[in-house]
Amino acid sequence: MESQTLAGRAAIVTGAGGAIGSAIASRLAKAGADVAIVDRDFTFTAQWGGHASASEIAALVTAAGQRVVVAEGDAADRSFVESVVARAERAFDRVDVLVNCAGGALTPAEDSFASTISDADLELLFAANYRSTVNFCQSAVPRMRAQGSGSVVNITSGVGHLVPRDGSLAHYLAAKAAVTSYTVSLANEIGQYGIRVNAVSPGLVMGPRTAAQAADRGAGREEARERVALRRFGDPDDIAKVVEFFAGDLSSYVTGQLLAVTGG
Structure with missing residues (x-):
């Protein structure tokens, strides 16, 4: 039986349709969270x-005996975000954990170079990765402040260990760097209210999409695996375990931190 480290708490997980997001939702539910x-x-x-x-994905939550709210929409749309957080609060009576996992390298790698990326792709990447994080934080934090507690976990990337040598994915990495900086600023601002804010920076995690696209982006090959100290690529649950740590009381004196989960 899973340890109930989050019993009685309520969480919001964005990007829950992806491999990492769904693994996070499942793990938090097994830990006792709605x-x-x-x-x-x-x-x-x-x-x-x-x-x-x-x-x-909802079934992963209910199978753990927890309540679930399902919301489909654009996390870059502030009105949608506010409606989701309000729904979660009504359903669960509180908001204890926010995990911002929405986003990703959504534009073609061959069109993602720093010197040539289009305005449309630039706006898309910052909306999906950075604006979505800001929107959910600005909506959830007032609820957490009223409670006097809460934990925000932002999923970021590209702090050095993932920067491609050819310079591709430039603005995806820039958007995630913005999330990292935002994490530290927010942690410093709201720590006084009992709210912690941390970030997780995954290495190469082999979910279905990443595995299918690995060859196109030069990832997932044997030589890349050999550069990882643990000699394997990440599994979505490797990230979810760290999110559970940041979400619960085991990290009660940890805030403003970025943990790279890369296998070394």
Whole structure:
């Protein structure tokens, strides 16, 4: 039986349709939390063999005996975000944990160089990765402040260990760097209210989409695996375990930190 480290708490997980997001939602539920799962399109990863519907992911929460709220929409839309957080609060009576996992390298790698990226792709990457994080934090934090407690966990990337040598994915990494900086600023601002804010920076995690696209982006090959100290690529649950740590009391004196979960 899973340890109930989050018993009686309520969480919101964005990007819950992806491999990492769904693993986080499942792990938090097994730890005792009710979970609101949020994604722009829960069927997006089905084309690579991922979850085919929101109901599949919701079932991961209910199978653990926890309540679930399902919300599909754009996390860069402030009105949508406010409606989701309000729904979660009504359903669960509180908001204890916010995990910002929405986003990703959503534009073609071959068009993602620092000197040539289009305005449209630039705006998309910052909206999906940075604006979504800001929107959910600004909506959830007042609820946490009223409670006198809470934990925000932002999923970021690209702090040095993932920067491609060819310079691709430039603005995806820039957007995630903005999330990292925002994490530290927010932690310093709201720590006085009993709210902690931390970030997790995954290495190469082999979910269905990443595995399918690995060859196109030069990732996942044997030589890349050999550069990892543990000699394996990450599993979505490797990230979810660290999120559970940041969400619960084991990290009660930890805030403003970035933990790279890369296998070394």
